Amino acid sequence: MKRRFIVVCLAALLLGLGMVAVFYAELPARIPIHWNGSGQVDRWGERHLVLLPSAFVLGLAALWLALPKLSPRRFAVESFEDTWWFSGMAVVCLLAYLQCVHLWAAREPGFAVDRAIVGGLGLFFVLTGNVMGKLRRNFWLGVRTPWTLANERVWYATHRLAGKTMVVGGLLSLAVVLAGLPSPAAVALLVGAALVPVAFSLVYYKRLERAGTLEA
Structure with a gap:
């Protein structure tokens, strides 16, 4: 490879x-x-x-x-x-x-350069989203928040979610572009697909912390 x-x-x-x-x-x-x-x-x-x-x-x-x-x-x-x-x-x-x-x-x-760029980013999200769940903790690639890097369980759950949000967000943004709808709507979908896992990592970490089930 x-x-x-x-x-x-x-x-x-x-x-x-x-x-x-x-x-x-x-x-x-x-x-x-x-x-x-x-x-x-x-x-x-x-x-x-x-x-x-x-x-x-x-x-x-x-x-x-x-x-x-x-x-x-x-x-x-x-x-x-x-x-x-x-x-x-x-x-x-x-x-x-x-x-x-x-x-x-x-x-x-x-x-229409904006539509071409957003369409390319949408396809990129779909491709990379499909492999998000295979990532393991590292400092270079993936959803690298303090909470995912601190806990293997949070990393795994966050990247499982990120794979889904990126694929769905990428496909929806491509649909927006192909339908001729305003490109800012597609950009908002991509931003949301990237930010939801970030917020989830914090919420899930705190949930495990309160339950006393955090592991290094």
Whole structure:
């Protein structure tokens, strides 16, 4: 799986750089680099900034390879190694997708970039949500609150819930985008899907604490 992760990173890097090579000459000198919640451009920059996501892919790949070696023994990623590399591939693919969206939006000013971004994030939530329950306690990936890191039972229950909320939130946000509804509604679904497990981890920890059933 680690080798597959490296291959995916190289493919994403080559895809992004290839797209830049094809379209760079067609881009205006100044391109949009940020959009507000309504999909309107509110910040502009030099066109060489389309290369930035490729730098992020390279940096993320190096970080993802290094972090397992930096983990304390009790929080090592070896116990969920396949999930670690799968999640890394999902993040890299998301970055490559966002670079393609950015390039196309810079080339086609009328492109609905907000809907494209939210749709990509929705799919990302579905993919990563499906493996949330396989994560074990670590410092790098998952719902890392003080309460999940302090207790294995809270970690497990929280990530079981996170898997469900992320898949449901991702699917609903995709449905919102495909139905042509306002993208802020889809964003709210994704934010809710991410925040519900955070709140749950606190509530569940305190419930176990009051019951005297907390274990390290």
